[in-house]
Amino acid sequence: MDAAKNSVTITLPDGSARTYPGPVSVLDVSASISAGLTGKTVAGIVNGQLVDASDIIDCDASVQIITPENPQGVEIIRHSCAHLIGHAVKQLFPTARMVIGPVIDEGFFYDIAYERSFTHEDLAAIEQRMRELIARNYVVIKRMLPRDEVIRIFRERGEEYKLRLVEYMPDEQQMGLYFHEEYVDMCRGPHVPNTRFLKHFKLIKLSGAYWRGNAGNEQLQRIYGTAWADKKALNAYLQRIEEAEKRDHRRLGREQNLFHFQESAPGAVFWHPRGWAMFQQLIAYLRRRQQDAGYVEINTPDVMDRGLWETSGHWHNYRDHMFTATTEDDRVLALKPMNCPGSVLLYRHALRSYRDLPIRMAEFGKVHRYEPSGALHGLLRLRHFTQDDAHIYCTPQQMNKECRTIVALVLDIYRQFGFTNVHINLSTRPDHRMGDDVTWDLLENALIESLNDMALQYQINPGEGAFYGPKLEFVLRDAIGRDWQCGTLQVDMNLPERFDIVYIDEAGQRKHPVMLHRALFGSLERFAGILIEQHAGKLPAWLAPLQVVVLSITEQVADYAQNVTRALQGSGLRAEVDVNNQKIGYKIREHTLLRIPFLLVVGSREANSGQIAIRTREGQNLGVLHITDAIDLLVKETRAPDLAGRDVTQLGLLERMNTIDGNDTPAVTRELNP
Known part of the structure; x- marks a missing residue:
């Protein structure tokens, strides 16, 4: 009877169940399934939570075994490779102090404090030592230790940054330490049970970083790497990186005399005549498309009073990214990081009737956002750039139709530029937001219904919406398989209420309009950089700087x-x-x-x-x-793609989107989702 009490029943993903006489580890479960699976077990998912292979299961649970073939397995391999950097660095450079080593897209990095800059020769030596450590096939041991014990271990080792991290977690009384032979690191895990899983890695580059990402803090060194489940995947990635280097828009921009950057204007681009000609072609193309779609073009000031940004909520939610100045009479002005408030003021300048709606205002607005120096990257990440913003003011009854029209326009324009593999993400309400849940329900449902009406697939990104409304993000996959998030569509009833903008409805009542925020390219400079890399510098003849x-x-x-x-x-x-x-x-x-x-x-x-x-x-x-x-x-x-001369099925695209019903899937949808 006691034995039955202590027994543990494990339910596997196929629905089958296995009973064990007592607590078991994830590795024990995999061993009971097959010896071959044991050798491939990286970690497990127990009752929905990712855990180490050595973790003990002491109650009935659902369990999934994680191997290198699983996406979670690859991420664990990458995280463990970051720890392995620490092991190698401490052996080669004993006075180095380890900071943090997280996973990033397709790789990992580790931030390190050391008395001198690492060289490319150092990077090669670190990679070689990592390979030697992997060849030992040593077991990675996890221990949950009391907070005081963790502090003692890192104090004895002189790891001041690890001690700081412990200070930032005052409520954690038990912490996970991972022992790589003589090297110890702190992490929530999970990690691989043995270094034999880490063979397929490569260190990529060195860069600078700052403690906690703040440029006011001490500078660190960052080692980047990548790791994969097998050699084939690693080689494919390295080939893709090599191809990306050939397509690097910064190099092509120099070779083709398009633009340059310099320290006197960090985060801003100096366009040369040829590059500026290309940039203006992008604007001219989009201007024509917007005119055909019923937009009017406006322009609003670059510098506006702090009070405007307080009303919009940007001062509270975006202050750290804004450039400001104080006048002689102590008035605080800000360079606009967004175009939205200026558009709202222009709408509010006149009395609007329901007969005027929808009003579609487009603007090629210069915006300024503070980005850390280390984040700046050619045309792809700037502090000063141009947004192809548009704001549509409509009634709640018009909202769904306008959303569908915008999505159709976005996808059609991307196709004109050769991007037919487009993924749509729906970002929902964040924790810190304006407005009540009823409003957010209405806005999120409007986007969902629009996508469903168009039979478009999408992925939900919980909590990633703007502070004033949910949004769609359009992600383009380029010629070498990289994803670029470009256009956005946001629905918003909060800013109209905060600014008290209204229209007069059929009954003569004052009502707040719905405000749609829409960008097709996002940043025109960034889109130009993406196009240069997409085409490896061989831009379409209509867009080529010199034809x-x-x-x-x-x-x-x-x-x-x-x-x-x-x-x-x-x-x-x-x-x-x-x-x-x-x-x-x-x-x-x-x-x-x-x-x-x-x-x-x-x-x-x-x-x-x-x-x-x-x-x-x-x-x-x-x-x-x-x-x-x-x-x-x-x-x-060299004629630009335009409505004139386009396929007759495309001429009626927007009109058909306005009258779409559930049985009429538009051409753009069928092509993107065969």
């Missing part, structure tokens, strides 16, 4: 080459001429490397006949054409 270059074969035809270039420019083409005294083969090679879509070659024969020889950057010869025919061809080939 055509005219190359002279001899000095005698320089005047003709100049005249051809002027004719091209007069037709609206972005064209330049190269009459330098170099061989034509050299010129073709150099301008091909610059990824210019069309190379026009002129020699004495072409000059005498008024013709041009055309070739593409891919090396395709398009023949010798008369200059007028050549211009007609090039104008056609």
Whole structure:
């Protein structure tokens, strides 16, 4: 009877149950299933909680065995590799002090305090020592110890940062320590039971960091790495990283003379003429699409009073990311981090009727946000950038229709840029938010119903919404499998109430409109960087910074080459001429490397006949054409995607989205979700 009392029944994912005479570990459970599974067990999920393989189960429970094939298993491998960095570093550099080593997307890092900067030679030595430690196949031991014992261990080892971390957890009386032979680290876990799981890793790079991410604190060194379940996955990742380096927009921006950055303006871009031409093409394209979709374009001030940001809630929720200044009369002004409040003031400037709604206001607004220096990354992470914001003011009855129209527009525009693999995330109410639950229920349901009406799949990100409303995030997958979160759609009834903006309804009553916040590209600078990397610098001809270059074969035809270039420019083409005294083969090679879509070659024969020889950057010869025919061809080939001349099924896309019913799935949905 006592034995029955102490028995433990384990229910497995397939519904089968096993009874054990007493408490068992996750490893014991896997061993009872098969010897092969035991050798692959990284951890377990017990009653929904991820635990170490050595953890004891002392009551009836549901259990899932985690192996390297599971996503959780790969994450545990990466976390354990971070600890292994600590083991290797302490052996090679005994005076180093370990800080933290978390998992990140596709990898891990460890922050370390050391008296000098690590070198690439040090990084190679650390990786080699890690491989030597892995080869020992040593057991990683977990111990839950009292707080005082943890403090004693780290004090004896001189690990001041670990002691600080303990101080930041005053309520924790029992803490998990993981023993890697003589090395000890602190973590909630879980971790691998043995280093043999860690073979497929690679240290990637070194960088700087700050204690607790604050630039005012002491500087640390960060070692980045990646780890995978097997060699094939690791090699695939390394190949992807190598390809990403070839596509790095910062390098391509230098090579193609598009833009640069410098310390006199950290987090801001200096656009060169060619880059600025490309940037303006993005704006012109989106401006046309928005006009066709019924938007009006506005512009609001960059600097506004603190009181505005207090009303909007940004001062309380976003103050640390805002740039401010105080005037001589002690008035506090802020550079806008968002365009929303300015749009609200413009709406409020006139009395609105329900007949005026929906009002769709678009703005290419410059915003300024403080980002830590270590977070800045070319065009992809800036402090000063342009948002393609729009704010739609509508009645509650119009909300669902407007959401569907926006989603259709977003997906269609992405497709025009070659992004057909788009994932949609629904971010719901965060812990710190404005408004009551009734309002949040209404807004979240509006987004859910819109996506369901369009038969679009989505993933829910609990608690990730803006402080004023839930949002959709549009994530683009690029040519080499990377994901980029770009556009957003947020529904909001809080800001209209806080600013008391109204419209007059059919009964003559004052009502607050629903406010939709919408961005298609997000940051135009960031989207430009993504496009450069997506196309490896070979931007579509309509968007290319320089579309055509005219190359002279001899000095005698320089005047003709100049005249051809002027004719091209007069037709609206972005064209330049190269009459330098170099061989034509050299010129073709150099301008091909610059990824210019069309190379026009002129020699004495072409000059005498008024013709041009055309070739593409891919090396395709398009023949010798008369200059007028050549211009007609090039104008056609460099025309921007637009509603004019598009497929007839797309011309009615937005209209069809406005009248969609549950049985009418739009073309854009069918293509994205076959």
